[in-house]
Amino acid sequence: xxxxxxxxxACGLSVTQVSRALNGKSDVSLATRERxxxxxxxxxxxxxLTAQSLSSKQSNQLAVIIxxxxxxxxxxxxxxxxxxxxxxxxxQNGYETVVHFIEEIPESYESYCRQRGVGGMMLFNVNFNxxxxxxxxxxxxxxxxxxMAMSGENKGCVIVNNANYTTLAMQQLIKRGRKKIALIxxxxxxxxxxxxxxxxxxxxxxxxxxxxxxxxGCGEFRLEDARSxxxxxxxxxxxxxxxxxxxxxMAIGTIDAxxxxxxxxxxxxxIFGFDGLPLTDYIHPVLSTIKQDHIKKxxxxxxxxxxxxxxxxxxxTVVLPxxxxxxxxx
Amino acid sequence: xxxxxxxxxACGLSVTQVSRALNGKSDVSLATRERxxxxxxxxxxxxxLTAQSLSSKQSNQLAVIIxxxxxxxxxxxxxxxxxxxxxxxxxQNGYETVVHFIEEIPESYESYCRQRGVGGMMLFNVNFNxxxxxxxxxxxxxxxxxxMAMSGENKGCVIVNNANYTTLAMQQLIKRGRKKIALIxxxxxxxxxxxxxxxxxxxxxxxxxxxxxxxxGCGEFRLEDARSxxxxxxxxxxxxxxxxxxxxxMAIGTIDAxxxxxxxxxxxxxIFGFDGLPLTDYIHPVLSTIKQDHIKKxxxxxxxxxxxxxxxxxxxTVVLPxxxxxxxxx
DNA sequence: TAGCAGTTCCGAAACGTTTCGGAAAAAACA
DNA sequence: TGTTTTTTCCGAAACGTTTCGGAACTGCTA
Numbered sequence: 001x002x003x004x005x006x007x008x009x010a011c012g013l014s015v016t017q018v019s020r021a022l023n024g025k026s027d028v029s030l031a032t033r034e035r036x037x038x039x040x041x042x043x044x045x046x047x048x049l050t051a052q053s054l055s056s057k058q059s060n061q062l063a064v065i066i067x068x069x070x071x072x073x074x075x076x077x078x079x080x081x082x083x084x085x086x087x088x089x090x091x092q093n094g095y096e097t098v099v100h101f102i103e104e105i106p107e108s109y110e111s112y113c114r115q116r117g118v119g120g121m122m123l124f125n126v127n128f129n130x131x132x133x134x135x136x137x138x139x140x141x142x143x144x145x146x147x148m149a150m151s152g153e154n155k156g157c158v159i160v161n162n163a164n165y166t167t168l169a170m171q172q173l174i175k176r177g178r179k180k181i182a183l184i185x186x187x188x189x190x191x192x193x194x195x196x197x198x199x200x201x202x203x204x205x206x207x208x209x210x211x212x213x214x215x216x217g218c219g220e221f222r223l224e225d226a227r228s229x230x231x232x233x234x235x236x237x238x239x240x241x242x243x244x245x246x247x248x249x250m251a252i253g254t255i256d257a258x259x260x261x262x263x264x265x266x267x268x269x270x271i272f273g274f275d276g277l278p279l280t281d282y283i284h285p286v287l288s289t290i291k292q293d294h295i296k297k298x299x300x301x302x303x304x305x306x307x308x309x310x311x312x313x314x315x316x317t318v319v320l321p322x323x324x325x326x327x328x329x330x
Numbered sequence: 331x332x333x334x335x336x337x338x339x340a341c342g343l344s345v346t347q348v349s350r351a352l353n354g355k356s357d358v359s360l361a362t363r364e365r366x367x368x369x370x371x372x373x374x375x376x377x378x379l380t381a382q383s384l385s386s387k388q389s390n391q392l393a394v395i396i397x398x399x400x401x402x403x404x405x406x407x408x409x410x411x412x413x414x415x416x417x418x419x420x421x422q423n424g425y426e427t428v429v430h431f432i433e434e435i436p437e438s439y440e441s442y443c444r445q446r447g448v449g450g451m452m453l454f455n456v457n458f459n460x461x462x463x464x465x466x467x468x469x470x471x472x473x474x475x476x477x478m479a480m481s482g483e484n485k486g487c488v489i490v491n492n493a494n495y496t497t498l499a500m501q502q503l504i505k506r507g508r509k510k511i512a513l514i515x516x517x518x519x520x521x522x523x524x525x526x527x528x529x530x531x532x533x534x535x536x537x538x539x540x541x542x543x544x545x546x547g548c549g550e551f552r553l554e555d556a557r558s559x560x561x562x563x564x565x566x567x568x569x570x571x572x573x574x575x576x577x578x579x580m581a582i583g584t585i586d587a588x589x590x591x592x593x594x595x596x597x598x599x600x601i602f603g604f605d606g607l608p609l610t611d612y613i614h615p616v617l618s619t620i621k622q623d624h625i626k627k628x629x630x631x632x633x634x635x636x637x638x639x640x641x642x643x644x645x646x647t648v649v650l651p652x653x654x655x656x657x658x659x660x
Numbered sequence: 661t662a663g664c665a666g667t668t669c670c671g672a673a674a675c676g677t678t679t680c681g682g683a684a685a686a687a688a689c690a
Numbered sequence: 691t692g693t694t695t696t697t698t699c700c701g702a703a704a705c706g707t708t709t710c711g712g713a714a715c716t717g718c719t720a
Binding site: 013014015016017020026027028029032051053054055056057 | 670
């Protein structure tokens with residue numbers, strides 16, 4: 001492997017000087033800098049990032065840690081979108097992104113990163129009441145939660161106002177005269193599930209209705225589970241006239257179930273989703289949903305993380321807006 | 331940071347011995363091994379993987395390099411599936427996976443990895459006629475292509491027989507009496523596009539029909555493009571009675587376009603897709619498609635790569651089977 | 661001419677591991 | 691007892707970089 005030493009030799013310079021030249025440091029004359037760059041390129045030198053990060057005790061890598069892809073949630077296009085956003089910011093600002101898809105919860109998120117010379121991380125889909133997560137929350141390791149509130153030293157998060165938008169969506173259903181609106185919930189361990197559930201209940205109470213556990217199913221953010229839960233609910237309460245589904249994917253399951261039971265949509269039953277997947281334009285009835293910008297979410301997460309890592313004090317919680325898409329399924 | 335040195339000090343041993351103990355090497359007595367492990371855990375030692383990989387000149391990381399997520403292909407659930415498969419193998423065999431989503435083609439894929447101390451990579455979605463890719467192909471750096479043929483020293487690939495299955499699908503359309511079958515192609519730079527196109531043409535010729543450029547649209551693997559291309563084709567040739575779409579996602583676009591034109595499906599027009607997304611169960615008419623197992627694809631890619639990296643001679647091209655799903659849309 | 665500042669350079673240590681060659685200690689044998 | 695083998699240990703170098711403190715030049719001023 002061609003190292004700094006080889007370049008130095010070829011230039012008749014010291015390793016120190018070559019390093020400084022290549023890194024744009026000050027103590028080097030223009031002439032030598034150019035010569036070093038030329039020679040380095042010529043003999044095919046590539047910097048060893050491993051050594052660099054060992055020596056400098058830090059890397060330019062932003063870690064994204066994503067959990068829970070094993071079987072549970074099938075559509076994960078928003079994960080990709082968030083990564084795209086993260087990547088966009090990272091590239092513009094001289095960082096690079098490494099994505100770690102993990103299954104087991106690490107003993108410690110912090111040492112997981114430290115082991116790898118990564119100075120900060122973004123967390124996705126982690127279960128907010130697991131042991132390691134709580135420890136992380138109490139540490140001072142730079143970390144940004146996506147779709148999950150985080151606070152504390154060197155912590156930040158990018159979220160949307162789930163409760164609020166859910167309430168707004170529910171109000172639309174109620175405004176259209178829906179009297180018995182069921183809920184298809186997501187993974188009970190997820191932050192967003194809890195928030196959206198409270199938004200659902202809030203809207204009902206505001207309209208003078210009492211939330212009824214008989215009208216709530218758990219779809220685990222999976223299309224198929226949403227389908228079967230919808231069938232179950234409709235069997236128990238055939239007069240349900242509206243569904244709020246915590247994800248578009250689950251809404252597709254609900255629609256499929258209702259179709260198979262012969263309900264006319266949206267005349268007999270209204271459906272509302274959450275996410276704003278591009279796909280929802282193409283299902284019938286065209287889905288009413290709450291559009292989130294996942295790319296922007298990722299972008300802001302990366303921005304926030306780098307600010308935290310550089311110690312810049314700033315807003316630590318970014319709340320992004322969503323759009324209410326009122327369409328055929330309403 | 332707590333290092334080997336600290337553990338050694340706490341144990342009254344040398345750094346060497348502690349390293350050996352922690353790595354399960356031979357030259358260490360059971361008693362000391364246990365003591366070292368206990369002390370290490372107690373004082374909170376975590377191994378520094380950066381230093382390890384610098385010293386040992388190799389890491390246990392498998393890199394996955396994924397390109398072209400910027401805007402082009404919107405649904406990428408199969409990317410996630412492949413990663414899940416890769417992860418599964420990696421975890422079982424003591425490797426870990428790092429995913430690099432890149433946009434710019436690196437100057438050299440090989441040095442991109444070497445810089446990061448990664449000994450081998452899996453390539454996804456790369457454009458097979460770009461400059462750097464050709465150089466890589468000629469190098470001896472361990473690499474496995476997913477959905478793209480690769481050969482040469484320390485190269486391998488995991489593919490499916492795209493041409494074959496496309497022909498089989500086409501035969502089904504022809505068998506059902508379809509006379510004018512259009513093609514919605516993917517990204518022209520993609521390996522699979524070329525293969526599937528040749529399968530399409532092959533089937534037509536076998537049935538005594540001549541492939542007609544007037545019946546071919548380019549959907550770029552994007553739903554929206556497939557939709558508009560379908561509209562264009564139907565306008566030019568309203569008597570098209572079948573579509574072979576190179577991805578399920580594009581098939582959804584085609585179906586949507588045909589619906590909006592008022593065609594009765596599948597009575598007037600048959601549609602065939604490719605991929606076998608779970609979602610295709612829920613669109614109407616239920617899509618006929620070629621089901622690929624992306625998880626298995628990833629799993630085999632990782633297996634192949636590790637074999638190559640360890641220098642085990644073995645089959646270097648894995649061809650996975652698909653399933654023909656003949657359903658309503660036919 | 662010496663004194664001084666500014667620029668450009670370099671040696672050596674450090675980052676935390678692994679590993680080679682050999683040394684010390686323990687065990688086995690004569 | 692001394693000799694050999696086996697087991698257990700250690701010092702030191704190496705991986706490729708960064709960085710600190712100081713050294714060697716250059717050109718300028720007094």
